[in-house]
Amino acid sequence: MSSLNRLFTVAAVTVLGASSSFAASGAFATSVVQFVPGPSANPSFPAANAIGGPTGGGLANGSVHVCVLGVGGSLTLGFANAIVDGPGADFVAFENALTFGGGVFTEVAAVEVSTDGANFARFPMRYVGPPVAQPPFGTLPMGTFSGVVGGMPILTNVATNAIDPRDLPAGGGEGFDLAELANDPLVVGGIVDLTDVRFVRIVDVPAGTVLDEVGAPIFDHGGSTGSADIDAVAVVRDQSDALAHTPIVDLRIDAGGFLVVEIGDADGFSDLDLATLSASFDLTTLQLASWLPAFTIVGADATKVTLRSIAPTVGSGILGAFAVSARDHAGDLAADQTMLQR
Ligand SMILES: [Ca+2]
Ligand SMILES: [Ca+2]
Ligand SMILES: [Ca+2]
8 A cells, every 4th residue: 555545545634614705606507508308307307406506415415406417418508607727627517426335326427518509528537447337326436437527425505504616625526627628629629718618518428338538438326217417517717717816726647647736826826825725535634734745846936836746646546536725815716636546
């Protein structure tokens, strides 16, 4: 077991307090552009339920204020302000995954973005799990999937708690960084503009029928009748944001399998409010003193420091979700999440 592996299996000590306000206007999907229900969609769980903020039920309960896609169904959502690529995650998507029996019950969906509403770039997906159909009420570890929505429980609930839906370490859901689409042909060709994303389309993945980016079929617990249940999409960065002032939290796995973490602020590193720097693994809070020692500083400039894990995460056996967030002294938040997969 590597030092990183030990680190990310150490339970956290305390849960950070709920964070301050976020933009109310345009912070969530504002319209249903198109709903193409799959055969098992249910009118009692209509597309309009995906408008507005997430209503997570906590680790062990899933929201029922959701849009049931139906097997293979799709939902296209619109936004008052176009989403833009800033540091780290640019939006967060919420399904209603829940834990029991030591894992997560999953019904996953692909996530796509568009500028013109006609051409959609799909986030690359990975499934690192058993290459066989999953039992209907089985579970998988958090982090088994990346690039999809539906593998992470939802703790944030705009009706019942003050957890900022954009705060990935605290709120759950899956974060999406538009920068990961930089090499998509539609982006390279100028058809999808990562500074002007107006539509997010969520497409149910019928178990075993869709291949991930390395050609492996994606299996979840949906079976032949279950489908993803979409709660909400929260915007982290949109065109109303002042990107020249935003905090920086950006996670990535480098070519050697090391986890790289950039932390800072566009106004200068000193504008980052270090007291707000928080992290979690599988939604359990990690104290700074427990995770920072697993990293070394490999770069620093006026705006940010770059940390790299001492050991590679790929090949370590780790399977789980690592997330970091921080605010600047003006209260603006940046967050990112990465799935640490074998
Ligand atoms: Ca579900
Ligand atoms: Ca981004
Ligand atoms: Ca700032």
